[in-house]
Amino acid sequence: MTAPLKILAVNGSERDGNTADVLRHAATAARRRSVVFETVDLRSIRMERCGPCGDCNDRTAPCAVADSVPGVVRRMVEADGIIFAAPVHGFGTASLMQTFIERAGVGYLRFDRPLSNKVAGVISVARRYSAGEVWSQLTANALLNRMIVVGSGFPATVHALHRGDALKDEEGLTNVTRLVERMTDMIELLAEHRRLTGRDDLLPAGEVNERVGLALNETKVAV
Numbered sequence: 001m002t003a004p005l006k007i008l009a010v011n012g013s014e015r016d017g018n019t020a021d022v023l024r025h026a027a028t029a030a031r032r033r034s035v036v037f038e039t040v041d042l043r044s045i046r047m048e049r050c051g052p053c054g055d056c057n058d059r060t061a062p063c064a065v066a067d068s069v070p071g072v073v074r075r076m077v078e079a080d081g082i083i084f085a086a087p088v089h090g091f092g093t094a095s096l097m098q099t100f101i102e103r104a105g106v107g108y109l110r111f112d113r114p115l116s117n118k119v120a121g122v123i124s125v126a127r128r129y130s131a132g133e134v135w136s137q138l139t140a141n142a143l144l145n146r147m148i149v150v151g152s153g154f155p156a157t158v159h160a161l162h163r164g165d166a167l168k169d170e171e172g173l174t175n176v177t178r179l180v181e182r183m184t185d186m187i188e189l190l191a192e193h194r195r196l197t198g199r200d201d202l203l204p205a206g207e208v209n210e211r212v213g214l215a216l217n218e219t220k221v222a223v
């Protein structure tokens with residue numbers, strides 16, 4: 001029996017608020033399609049900020065900081081699809097998600113791009129301002145990781161100020177539903193391809209370690 005398809009959502013909000021409500025809405029849409037839907041709340045994990053070391057620019061091996069981030073990276077690698085969801089704070093991405101992008105992206109993912117060809121979806125939640133900018137930033141990071149970003153028609157930006165407001169933004173939630181539907185379609189298509197061909201290399205991930213040739217001390221570090 002094949003394992004059920006799985007979407008993992010990463011929630012960058014500090015509270016069980018609008019972003020969490022939107023992800024519960026997304027989970028319902030996924031479960032309608034028999035997709036397992038799990039959420040990592042970044043507020044509940046142990047996550048250090050990037051320190052001053054800058055080591056990851058000078059080597060070809062992952063970050064050495066011991067916290068929960070490598071565990072979340074492992075969960076992303078195990079999933080078929082990943083949703084990055086964050087509120088807008090100060091016209092930018094809320095700091096928990098920004099920290100996660102720095103720690104996971106630069107600390108772990110930049111070496112051999114283990115999320116290549118996973119299906120990505122992006123959701124931003126804002127009262128109104130810079131919802132598009134944050135959505136674009138998170139999308140650029142998914143593309144950087146060679147993920148397959150599917151469209152939802154209009155971007156999945158949800159407008160909400162007070163707790164509970166997200167569930168009143170019908171158009172935003174429609175876009176979230178469509179995002180999950182299309183992610184599921186793409187995940188199923190890729191699974192069917194793997195089943196029919198026994199191959200996982202329709203879209204080759206590329207070179208094995210992106211940092212080789214860029215890292216100053218690479219000869220001193222075991223890869």
Ligand SMILES: Cc1cc2nc3c(=O)[nH]c(=O)nc-3n(C[C@H](O)[C@H](O)[C@H](O)COP(=O)(O)O)c2cc1C
Nearest residue numbers: 013017018019087089090091126127128129160161
């Ligand atoms: C510190 C802070 C900064 C915010 N900055 C913005 C902003 O720049 N633009 C905007 O439209 N909404 C802004 N908001 C509103 C939130 O994006 C909005 O309330 C959102 O629904 C919060 O999601 P949450 O309940 O998941 O935390 C801000 C909220 C906070 C707490």
